[in-house]
Amino acid sequence: xxxxxxxxxxxxxxxxxxxxxxxxDWNVTxxxxxxxxxxxxxxxxxxxxxxxxFREADPETHCAITxxxxxxxxxxxxxxGAKTTSGGHGFCGIARIKLLQILQQRAAxxxxxxxxxxxxxxxxxxxxxxxxxxxSDGVSSPTRRKYEDVFRPNVQVRTNRFIWLGxxxxxxxxxxDFRETEWGWFNLHxxxxxxxxxxxxxxxxxxxxxxAGLDRMxxxxxxxxxxSIFAERLDGNRLVSNARHSSSSAVWLxxxxxxxxxxxxxxxxxxxDAAHTAHFAIGSGTKLAMEDAMALARVFRRMKAIPANRCSxxxxxxxxxxxxxxxxxAIAWSGSKTSSATFISIRRSSPIAS
Numbered sequence: 001x002x003x004x005x006x007x008x009x010x011x012x013x014x015x016x017x018x019x020x021x022x023x024x025d026w027n028v029t030x031x032x033x034x035x036x037x038x039x040x041x042x043x044x045x046x047x048x049x050x051x052x053x054f055r056e057a058d059p060e061t062h063c064a065i066t067x068x069x070x071x072x073x074x075x076x077x078x079x080x081g082a083k084t085t086s087g088g089h090g091f092c093g094i095a096r097i098k099l100l101q102i103l104q105q106r107a108a109x110x111x112x113x114x115x116x117x118x119x120x121x122x123x124x125x126x127x128x129x130x131x132x133x134x135x136s137d138g139v140s141s142p143t144r145r146k147y148e149d150v151f152r153p154n155v156q157v158r159t160n161r162f163i164w165l166g167x168x169x170x171x172x173x174x175x176x177d178f179r180e181t182e183w184g185w186f187n188l189h190x191x192x193x194x195x196x197x198x199x200x201x202x203x204x205x206x207x208x209x210x211x212a213g214l215d216r217m218x219x220x221x222x223x224x225x226x227x228s229i230f231a232e233r234l235d236g237n238r239l240v241s242n243a244r245h246s247s248s249s250a251v252w253l254x255x256x257x258x259x260x261x262x263x264x265x266x267x268x269x270x271x272x273d274a275a276h277t278a279h280f281a282i283g284s285g286t287k288l289a290m291e292d293a294m295a296l297a298r299v300f301r302r303m304k305a306i307p308a309n310r311c312s313x314x315x316x317x318x319x320x321x322x323x324x325x326x327x328x329x330a331i332a333w334s335g336s337k338t339s340s341a342t343f344i345s346i347r348r349s350s351p352i353a354s
Contacts, residue, residue: 001023001026001027001131001132002026002027002029002129002130002131002132003016003019003026003027003028003029003130003131003132003133003134004028004029004030004031004126004129004130004132004133004134005028005029005030005031005134005136006031006120006123006126006133006134006135006136006137006142006143007030007031007032007033007120007135007136007137007138007272007274008030008031008032008034008100008104008114008116008136009032009100009136009138009272009273009289010044010099010100010103010272010286010289010290010293011136011271011272011273011289011290011292011293012030012032012134012136012271012272012293013030013100013103013104013107014061014103014289014290014293014294015134015136015271015292015293015296015297016028016029016030016107016112017058017061017103017106017107017110017112018057018058018293018294018297019297019300020107020110020111020112021058021110022297022300022301023300023301024110024111027113028111028112028113029112029113029114029115029130030107030112030113030114030115031115031118031120032114032115032116032117032118033117033118033119033120034116034117035116035117036100036104036114036116037097037101039096039097039100040096040164040242040243041096041164041199042095042096042164042165042166042193042197042198042199042200042242043093043094043095043096043166043191043192043193043194043197043198043199044093044094044096044099044193044285044286045091045092045093045174045191045193045286045287046065046069046091046092046094046286046287047089047090047091047092047287048090048091048092049090050287050290050291051065051066051092053291053294054290057294057297058106060106061102061103061106064102064105064106065092065094065099065102066092068094068095068098068099068102068194069092069093069094069193069194070092070093070094070192070193070194070195071090071091071092072091072092072093072172072173072174072191072192073087073088073089073090073091073173074086074087074089074172074173074174075087075089075173075174075175075176076172076173076174076175076176077176077177077178078175078176078177078178078233079177079178080178080180085173089174091174091191093191093192093193093194093199094193094194095193095194095197096286098194099286120137120142121142122142122146123135123142123143123146123147123268124146127266127267127268130267131267132267132269132300132314133267133268133269134269134271134296135268135269135270135271135274136271136272136274136289136293137274138272138273138274139256139258139273139274139277141270141273141274143268143270143274144260144270144274144275147265147268150262150265151260151261151262151263151265151270151275152260152261152262153258153259153260153261154257154258154259154260154261155256155257155258156256156257156258157254157255157256157257158254158255158256158257159205159206159254160203160204160205160206160254160255161203161204161205161206161209161214161252161253161254162201162202162203162204162252162253162254162255162280163201163202163222163226163241163251163252163253164199164201164241164243164251164253165199165200165201165202165223165226165239165240165241166197166198166199166200166239166240166241166242167190167197167198167200167234167237167238167239167240168196168197168198168237168238169198169200169233169234169235169237170192170195170196170198171190171191171192171198171233172192173191174190174191175188175189175190175191175233176188176189176190177190177230177233179229179230181208181212181229183204183208183211183212184204184205184207184208184211185204185205185208186202186203186204186208186226186229186230187202187203187204188200188201188202188203188230188233189201189203189280189281190233200226200230200239201280202226202229202230206254209252212225214252215249215252219241219243219251222251222252223239223240223241226239227239255277255279255280256277257277257279258273258275258276258277259275259276259277260275260276263275264314267314269296269314271289271292271293271296272288272289272292272293273285273289275292276288
């Protein structure tokens with residue numbers, strides 16, 4: 001059986017690993033537009049339960065992630081000068097680039113063909129040459145865009161702005177901090193992902209972003225403002241960006257909530273952000289993408305390349321995974337509304353209008 005994964009993020013790489021491990025004679029290829037060492041963002045988070053699933057699916061990958069992650073149990077929430085700690089949760093953080101390196105090395109070791117710096121413009125360039133085309137091509141998926149009338153994505157662009165930064169401040173817990181400013185409320189989502197670095201995401205409603213003049217600032221000025229707002233959390237440490245853009249409007253993003261009505265078309269199946277997104281406030285985007293890969297791999301396990309079976313497996317995997325996600329709204333897509341809803345609650349509880 002010939003399989004191609006269009007996109008070499010965690011979803012595509014992890015599926016290639018599981019498929020090749022279960023069927024060594026299959027021809028599995030991953031095509032990625034970026035360099036092998038290129039990435040965005042800083043760290044990713046997995047719960048202890050998610051790690052248990054990784055252990056069962058592929059102990060070798062699980063072991064490599066375990067050696068590289070930073071584990072913690074607490075969630076700290078700072079609000080109006082008070083700190084509330086909730087313990088016993090169990091999370092681990094890992095640098096996104098380290099996770100990709102682990103998955104790339106494992107895939108290559110199993111014999112997966114990894115192709116980098118190759119742009120996929122049209123999925124139909126591959127559908128006639130491969131038995132299965134896995135569209136793991138991200139939130140801006142060309143595959144989803146081409147067959148939009150088939151996949152029927154529900155796309156909602158949230159109004160809040162956020163910037164993804166890093167810091168050498170070594171946080172001891174999953175940290176949420178809500179700060180009142182002269183421009184309105186700013187919210188922090190932060191967590192440590194290795195021995196030296198923490199992810200530091202700052203979010204605010206767009207009207208506060210405009211009031212603060214962030215739309216007119218360059219990147220360094222934006223970072224300086226975030227450092228002043230969350231100086232207490234940073235404890236003298238600086239914030240760092242790995243963005244490719246220097247303008248503030250380019251690095252302060254808006255979250256896209258995406259959920260497709262259908263996840264498969266002929267021999268194409270969507271996984272990860274191509275099929276759905278999850279808000280960073282719940283730290284589940286990469287988790288859900290890799291669980292998609294696990295679900296798809298399960299239905300293809302021990303299956304031979306029989307066209308009828310192949311199509312049936314694609315339908316079963318897509319339908320099962322989408323149904324599973326729909327029945328877990330608190331964990332997945334309703335979590336994408338969490339941050340906006342939190343700001344509404346804050347405004348109602350505060351005498352300061354924002």
